[in-house]
Amino acid sequence: MADVLEIAINAKAASKEALTLSENIKNLALTKLAEQIEKNSDKIFSANKLDLQQANNLPISMYNRLKLDENKLRDMIQGIKDISLLDNPINKIIWQKQIAQGIVLKKVSCPIGVIAVIFESRPDVITQITSLALKSSNAVILKGGSEALNTNQTIFNIIIDTFNSIENFPKNMVNLLYSRDDIQKLLNADEYIDLIIPRGSNSLVKYIKSNTKIPVLGHADGVCHIYVDEFADLKKAVDIIIDSKCQYPAACNSVETVLIHKSLKDFFKPELEKVLKDNCVSVITNPETWKKEYSDKILSVKIVDNLQEAINHINNYGSGHTDCIITENSDNAEKFMTYVDSAGVYQNISTRFADGFRYGFGAEVGISTNKTHARGPVGLEGLTIYKYKLYGNGDIVDDFIKGNRKFLK
Amino acid sequence: MADVLEIAINAKAASKEALTLSENIKNLALTKLAEQIEKNSDKIFSANKLDLQQANNLPISMYNRLKLDENKLRDMIQGIKDISLLDNPINKIIWQKQIAQGIVLKKVSCPIGVIAVIFESRPDVITQITSLALKSSNAVILKGGSEALNTNQTIFNIIIDTFNSIENFPKNMVNLLYSRDDIQKLLNADEYIDLIIPRGSNSLVKYIKSNTKIPVLGHADGVCHIYVDEFADLKKAVDIIIDSKCQYPAACNSVETVLIHKSLKDFFKPELEKVLKDNCVSVITNPETWKKEYSDKILSVKIVDNLQEAINHINNYGSGHTDCIITENSDNAEKFMTYVDSAGVYQNISTRFADGFRYGFGAEVGISTNKTHARGPVGLEGLTIYKYKLYGNGDIVDDFIKGNRKFLK
Numbered sequence: 001m002a003d004v005l006e007i008a009i010n011a012k013a014a015s016k017e018a019l020t021l022s023e024n025i026k027n028l029a030l031t032k033l034a035e036q037i038e039k040n041s042d043k044i045f046s047a048n049k050l051d052l053q054q055a056n057n058l059p060i061s062m063y064n065r066l067k068l069d070e071n072k073l074r075d076m077i078q079g080i081k082d083i084s085l086l087d088n089p090i091n092k093i094i095w096q097k098q099i100a101q102g103i104v105l106k107k108v109s110c111p112i113g114v115i116a117v118i119f120e121s122r123p124d125v126i127t128q129i130t131s132l133a134l135k136s137s138n139a140v141i142l143k144g145g146s147e148a149l150n151t152n153q154t155i156f157n158i159i160i161d162t163f164n165s166i167e168n169f170p171k172n173m174v175n176l177l178y179s180r181d182d183i184q185k186l187l188n189a190d191e192y193i194d195l196i197i198p199r200g201s202n203s204l205v206k207y208i209k210s211n212t213k214i215p216v217l218g219h220a221d222g223v224c225h226i227y228v229d230e231f232a233d234l235k236k237a238v239d240i241i242i243d244s245k246c247q248y249p250a251a252c253n254s255v256e257t258v259l260i261h262k263s264l265k266d267f268f269k270p271e272l273e274k275v276l277k278d279n280c281v282s283v284i285t286n287p288e289t290w291k292k293e294y295s296d297k298i299l300s301v302k303i304v305d306n307l308q309e310a311i312n313h314i315n316n317y318g319s320g321h322t323d324c325i326i327t328e329n330s331d332n333a334e335k336f337m338t339y340v341d342s343a344g345v346y347q348n349i350s351t352r353f354a355d356g357f358r359y360g361f362g363a364e365v366g367i368s369t370n371k372t373h374a375r376g377p378v379g380l381e382g383l384t385i386y387k388y389k390l391y392g393n394g395d396i397v398d399d400f401i402k403g404n405r406k407f408l409k
Numbered sequence: 410m411a412d413v414l415e416i417a418i419n420a421k422a423a424s425k426e427a428l429t430l431s432e433n434i435k436n437l438a439l440t441k442l443a444e445q446i447e448k449n450s451d452k453i454f455s456a457n458k459l460d461l462q463q464a465n466n467l468p469i470s471m472y473n474r475l476k477l478d479e480n481k482l483r484d485m486i487q488g489i490k491d492i493s494l495l496d497n498p499i500n501k502i503i504w505q506k507q508i509a510q511g512i513v514l515k516k517v518s519c520p521i522g523v524i525a526v527i528f529e530s531r532p533d534v535i536t537q538i539t540s541l542a543l544k545s546s547n548a549v550i551l552k553g554g555s556e557a558l559n560t561n562q563t564i565f566n567i568i569i570d571t572f573n574s575i576e577n578f579p580k581n582m583v584n585l586l587y588s589r590d591d592i593q594k595l596l597n598a599d600e601y602i603d604l605i606i607p608r609g610s611n612s613l614v615k616y617i618k619s620n621t622k623i624p625v626l627g628h629a630d631g632v633c634h635i636y637v638d639e640f641a642d643l644k645k646a647v648d649i650i651i652d653s654k655c656q657y658p659a660a661c662n663s664v665e666t667v668l669i670h671k672s673l674k675d676f677f678k679p680e681l682e683k684v685l686k687d688n689c690v691s692v693i694t695n696p697e698t699w700k701k702e703y704s705d706k707i708l709s710v711k712i713v714d715n716l717q718e719a720i721n722h723i724n725n726y727g728s729g730h731t732d733c734i735i736t737e738n739s740d741n742a743e744k745f746m747t748y749v750d751s752a753g754v755y756q757n758i759s760t761r762f763a764d765g766f767r768y769g770f771g772a773e774v775g776i777s778t779n780k781t782h783a784r785g786p787v788g789l790e791g792l793t794i795y796k797y798k799l800y801g802n803g804d805i806v807d808d809f810i811k812g813n814r815k816f817l818k
């Protein structure tokens with residue numbers, strides 16, 4: 001196999017060729033890919049079986065993510081088709097204007113270049129990211145977990161065969177790596193890779209953020225909060241807390257800490273505590289856990305004096321992911337939603353809604369807690385940037401400096 | 410003086426307070442600042458004189474950037490006023506939609522948080538960046554050059570006095586550092602600083618990009634190209650090349666390399682060569698200079714076989730800043746503008762137009778060659794990000810998973 005730097009260089013070259021990929025060719029490739037994944041499903045399941053047989057030491061959550069079944073494969077295929085139906089995000093004129101007589105400026109969307117995605121276990125990520133990258137005309141380097149080697153390689157081969165069957169399709173648009181040792185080499189290839197998206201454990205994301213000059217899109221922790229305001233509808237509070245904690249406790253957008261206004265102490269005990277117990281959620285009231293992401297049916301609870309203390313707590317101990325206020329008081333809601341410095345700020349709704357599909361993006365690259373480029377659930381738009389096209393007719397700056405010509409307002 | 414980490418922590422706190430700064434208060438502060446700079450101009454000139462007296466060892470270009478005169482001060486004051494007149498970039502609803510019955514999602518612009526700006530010599534940068542940061546509700550840490558210590562301190566004191574005179578104005582919104590030793594401490598304060606904008610030499614920018622986890626917005630090199638296509642109008646070619654090289658050779662958007670189609674060898678010699686000589690521009694045809702930014706009246710010239718070679722040359726040796734094709738053939742122009750992977754791609758117009766003011770942004774943070782967040786000349790928008798506000802009424806994800814409710818298309 002080619003080494004990582006060579007793969008990165010080839011991916012960069014592919015990304016230049018991809019700059020003129022037409023919408024039709026991209027959608028044709030995706031439609032064919034969906035067909036070929038379906039046609040080769042037996043091969044994929046066999047490979048997955050092989051990986052599962054060797055996965056004796058995997059934690060059960062990773063084993064479940066690794067395991068493909070008919071439902072997951074159907075979702076994979078549908079996901080590719082859905083992305084093919086989205087609007088082409090490339091070559092869109094974001095705006096244009098005449099900056100002076102005869103000079104037209106256009107701000108036009110374009111691909112970022114080469115995206116590296118580092119993920120664990122889930123082989124369905126390969127088709128998802130490949131589809132998103134192709135739709136946005138980016139080349140992609142996928143680094144999967146070694147536990148999914150056979151499944152990933154089988155899916156990857158189908159992708160390559162499908163794309164190679166299309167005339168004039170750029171080579172090396174999609175690349176696959178397996179080895180843990182390759183990660184550091186990827187992180188060093190800042191000359192060729194434009195963006196890294198880590199989709200894995202907190203520690204993996206933190207390691208990547210600390211060890212590369214390449215921009216990283218993603219989130220490490222998902223420490224989400226729900227603040228039950230003194231003006232809360234307590235029925236809504238219970239429903240939302242249970243959904244946010246129990247609907248899928250391992251998700252990054254599940255709630256970890258509930259803050260309760262001091263006037264509602266009686267609501268906490270016994271009412272909320274009982275419902276939590278009925279739902280098998282254990283409660284912890286220890287300040288040492290305030291930065292902790294449980295990813296489990298465990299919940300930190302803290303009584304706060306007022307809205308400001310809740311806001312301060314969230315900004316100090318949270319991860320800037322998604323935080324919710326339960327209140328019928330719209331002034332308090334707006335204050336909370338303005339001062340809490342998170343990607344998602346919610347009123348009276350479960351934190352589990354923080355998701356690109358639920359937001360209506362049609363596809364999700366991941367969830368970002370960055371303060372630049374893209375924040376919150378990231379759709380196709382997060383894989384694009386823009387360039388400025390300027391059309392003149394022999395125009396020179398000197399004429400404007402000397403006052404012979406003027407810019408339009 | 411407080412240490413860098415303390416300043417960063419205080420700036421972060423200020424940035425949270427700034428989240429609710431009203432448009433009126435921000436514009437009032439800017440209007441007052443413009444007044445106070447004008448009122449205290451004698452004090453500023455005295456301080457500047459002191460700096461100039463101690464600046465015997467400065468290169469002449471730095472000396473000129475350090476020196477304030479009536480014109481520069483007038484521009485500083487006008488710059489503050491101009492920024493006060495721009496639209497408020499914060500709290501704008503970028504879009505909103507109903508994602509399900511009774512659930513409204515709003516994408517709302519907000520400040521990034523704490524911006525650090527590292528610059529050299531030019532004391533006029535202080536009021537410019539302060540105004541841009543305030544207008545976008547960001548806290549800012551300014552690191553000026555020690556050669557401008559007296560001027561910077563004097564202007565800084567005027568800013569602080571002005572802002573402190575406004576009731577309830579957040580403390581520590583603007584901070585000033587002097588020492589070179591402070592740079593590394595700033596770069597380490599990634600927990601508190603959200604974006605770094607270096608405005609200085611190539612080596613400074615490269616050092617910063619290599620030594621911080623904080624996102625960096627800017628450009629190191631400005632190696633801009635002009636390609637004279639076989640279908641060029643040669644009169645336009647001459648005018649544009651001379652303007653792009655000579656109008657201000659030290660600017661990052663001045664041209665460094667001219668690529669000429671082989672059919673136009675006769676145009677290069679003697680015609681273009683003569684005009685360049687008349688304008689005191691020396692020509693170099695040595696491949697070793699193809700990555701060089703001269704910032705002077707020196708020009709690399711290369712004869713290329715065709716458009717594709719020109720594109721490849723620019724993508725290999727350029728800096729992704731601004732590149733121009735001179736051609737009357739619109740197919741060639743579109744091919745060039747699509748395949749050249751630069752922030753600005755031009756047809757028949759001087760590269761010197763790459764500038765936020767000329768693009769009509771009203772103010773410029775700097776020029777970025779990044780492939781994420783902001784690219785090309787960056788206006789106020791580059792100092793903003795967004796958050797998602799989600800308004801519900803007790804809604805839970807479980808209802809959607811179970812099929813009791815549906816998302817709207």
